[in-house]
Amino acid sequence: MKNLLKKKTTRTDFLTYLGVIVAFVIMFALQQADMLKNSTQGMLVPVCCFVVMAVSLNLTVGILGELSLGHAGFMSVGAFSGIIAAMSLEQSIPSDLARLIIAIVVGAICAAIAGFIVGVPVLRLQGDYLAIVTLAFGEIIKELINCLIVGYDENGLHVMFNLSGKLSVENLNMTENGVAIIKGAQGAVGVDKLATFPMGFVLVMLCLVIVLNLVRSRTGRAILSIRDNRIAAESVGINVTKYRLMAFVISAAMAGSAGALFGLNYSTLSSTRFDFNTSILVLVYVVLGGLGNIWGSIIAAVVLYVLPEALREFNDYRMLVYAIVLILVMLATNNDQFKAMLGRILPKRRKGAAANG
Amino acid sequence: MAKKVFEKGKMVPVPSHSIIPERDLHKSPILECSHLGIDFGGLAAVKDFNITVGRTEIAGLIGPNGAGKTTVFNLLTKVYHPTRGTILVDGMDTSGKTPAQVNRMGIARTFQNIRLFNNLSVEDNVKIGLHNHTRYNALSSIFRLPSYWKQEKIAHESAMELLSIFDMQDLADHKAGSLPYGAQRRLEIVRALATNPSLLLLDEPAAGMNPSETVELMENIVKIRDTFQIAIMLIEHDMNLVMGICEGICVLNFGQIIAKGTAEEIQNNPVVIEAYLGKQKEG
Numbered sequence: 227m228k229n230l231l232k233k234k235t236t237r238t239d240f241l242t243y244l245g246v247i248v249a250f251v252i253m254f255a256l257q258q259a260d261m262l263k264n265s266t267q268g269m270l271v272p273v274c275c276f277v278v279m280a281v282s283l284n285l286t287v288g289i290l291g292e293l294s295l296g297h298a299g300f301m302s303v304g305a306f307s308g309i310i311a312a313m314s315l316e317q318s319i320p321s322d323l324a325r326l327i328i329a330i331v332v333g334a335i336c337a338a339i340a341g342f343i344v345g346v347p348v349l350r351l352q353g354d355y356l357a358i359v360t361l362a363f364g365e366i367i368k369e370l371i372n373c374l375i376v377g378y379d380e381n382g383l384h385v386m387f388n389l390s391g392k393l394s395v396e397n398l399n400m401t402e403n404g405v406a407i408i409k410g411a412q413g414a415v416g417v418d419k420l421a422t423f424p425m426g427f428v429l430v431m432l433c434l435v436i437v438l439n440l441v442r443s444r445t446g447r448a449i450l451s452i453r454d455n456r457i458a459a460e461s462v463g464i465n466v467t468k469y470r471l472m473a474f475v476i477s478a479a480m481a482g483s484a485g486a487l488f489g490l491n492y493s494t495l496s497s498t499r500f501d502f503n504t505s506i507l508v509l510v511y512v513v514l515g516g517l518g519n520i521w522g523s524i525i526a527a528v529v530l531y532v533l534p535e536a537l538r539e540f541n542d543y544r545m546l547v548y549a550i551v552l553i554l555v556m557l558a559t560n561n562d563q564f565k566a567m568l569g570r571i572l573p574k575r576r577k578g579a580a581a582n583g
Numbered sequence: 584m585a586k587k588v589f590e591k592g593k594m595v596p597v598p599s600h601s602i603i604p605e606r607d608l609h610k611s612p613i614l615e616c617s618h619l620g621i622d623f624g625g626l627a628a629v630k631d632f633n634i635t636v637g638r639t640e641i642a643g644l645i646g647p648n649g650a651g652k653t654t655v656f657n658l659l660t661k662v663y664h665p666t667r668g669t670i671l672v673d674g675m676d677t678s679g680k681t682p683a684q685v686n687r688m689g690i691a692r693t694f695q696n697i698r699l700f701n702n703l704s705v706e707d708n709v710k711i712g713l714h715n716h717t718r719y720n721a722l723s724s725i726f727r728l729p730s731y732w733k734q735e736k737i738a739h740e741s742a743m744e745l746l747s748i749f750d751m752q753d754l755a756d757h758k759a760g761s762l763p764y765g766a767q768r769r770l771e772i773v774r775a776l777a778t779n780p781s782l783l784l785l786d787e788p789a790a791g792m793n794p795s796e797t798v799e800l801m802e803n804i805v806k807i808r809d810t811f812q813i814a815i816m817l818i819e820h821d822m823n824l825v826m827g828i829c830e831g832i833c834v835l836n837f838g839q840i841i842a843k844g845t846a847e848e849i850q851n852n853p854v855v856i857e858a859y860l861g862k863q864k865e866g
Binding site for chain 1: 699721
């Protein structure tokens with residue numbers, strides 16, 4: 227065990243877990259003691275969701291090295307499938323926690339299937355094509371859910387696509403006990419708010435364990451090698467398509483689970499919540515936190531999610547500030563003089579950077 | 584550590600095979616190319632390439648710049664798919680295979696312009712080479728099952744042993760991209776060896792090395808052959824290296840084999856001299 231902690235990567239992972247646990251314990255204690263403002267209270271679950279989103283997108287963008295612009299699409303698939311699962315099981319499974327877990331699992335599986343369908347054709351191509359297709363996928367999912375009508379009664383689920391724009395919940399022909407779950411452009415309505423902060427924490431920890439343990443293994447090394455040099459990876463016998471698809475699907479599944487948790491945190495949810503801006507926002511977390519840097523993603527997601535909410539009066543300038551911060555960070559991280567300055571201030575950091583990345 | 588491997592491996596005197604098929608028909612070769620060729624547009628980059636490499640042979644592929652030497656390597660490793668001809672590795676046809684599959688069939692290579700995983704550590708580079716010999720799946724790595732720890736330990740030990748060939752154990756934690764040029768070339772060879780090949784293709788292994796480094800490399804190439812009992816085929820412009828260790832040499836010019844034979848035969852072949860130096864004026 228002592229030997230293990232000597233390794234820098236293991237130590238970083240350990241500190242990441244520790245940081246998340248400490249943050250959770252503090253926030254949870256404050257929440258139980260009723261010392262949080264209402265607005266802060268409302269942010270706990272979404273922050274967990276976006277941390278998971280950032281960590282999962284980091285797997286695609288930072289570790290696999292493929293630009294994906296449709297990550298909110300997978301979140302959306304997870305959110306609505308999770309909501310449908312949770313609400314249709316209301317009668318059969320009374321326990322809230324069980325339904326929440328089922329919803330998250332269903333969300334993850336549905337998003338994984340979506341990721342697989344998108345990934346199989348696209349991952350044979352390289353670079354920009356993936357970005358374009360994932361961007362299109364995000365928009366298509368948004369529009370599809372926009373015209374989706376789902377209801378539930380004793381006879382089971384009723385699903386209908388309102389492509390003409392003239393149909394409504396009445397056309398589902400449900401019995402009088404029927405409940406409308408998703409009402410087209412209105413989105414999901416009357417959702418049970420099952421999501422809890424501890425569940426969010428569990429999900430964050432689970433995703434961290436999956437991503438960090440995967441990266442420090444045979445599979446993760448294969449994925450990293452594809453990012454670093456695809457031709458060389460092939461030359462040492464690595465099945466490039468398989469590992470790219472694996473990383474992409476795992477990333478989509480985690481986004482789906484985050485989506486399910488997110489969806490069950492609000493009583494109404496429209497598909498426009500998961501638009502291109504959301505994808506970009508998550509990408510910003512990943513880029514700001516550092517590509518391939520998991521704890522960086524977590525911190526960036528938390529800070530950038532909380533900051534605009536905390537500074538509500540400046541909300542109009544939020545996107546402007548994002549743009550400026552992004553430009554500054556990119557300038558700073560690509561500037562050798564800045565790096566050298568950082569190295570002089572923190573000599574330890576320079577050594578670490580040389581060894582790790 | 585470095586010496587131990589070789590002392591244990593015992594320098595077995597290896598019977599000399601030759602790439603010249605006419606001379607070595609009774610042994611089953613590791614590599615057989617027949618009528619291999621590829622066209623790029625209208626240009627036949629490689630034409631009617633026939634070669635046979637014995638199981639523990641060190642073969643050299645030489646020729647002037649642009650002769651198609653690296654193209655031959657790319658054909659053998661399926662980076663390019665040949666327009667004509669067949670490649671048999673250990674008697675098995677490689678047509679329709681991907682580069683990764685060909686590697687699993689037993690061909691490993693290095694690149695002329697070094698292709699390491701620059702952002703990963705030296706040890707990880709070797710472990711990626713060991714990828715197909717590390718047996719556990721993604722689930723056991725996520726849940727850190729016993730098979731993960733066991734296989735990772737084996738991978739670590741094998742990686743260190745392979746690095747010891749070039750005395751590189753101390754560099755294990757360094758980033759591959761931060762190594763000096765010569766060390767990067769050596770690391771590429773180690774990574775290729777980690778895939779447990781039966782034929783190792785080296786594309787200009789001595790490029791950018793100084794004479795003393797080259798001599799050391801020559802010794803190491805022979806050591807690798809003797810320890811692992813594999814065939815090695817190399818492209819090289821350093822004639823001291825080629826003439827010093829290659830048992831069979833094949834000369835390529837404009838995509839065609841113009842001569843095959845031992846070092847002595849090649850050195851005295853007028854066609855080869857012409858290809859390198861141009862035609863001698865008569866009289």
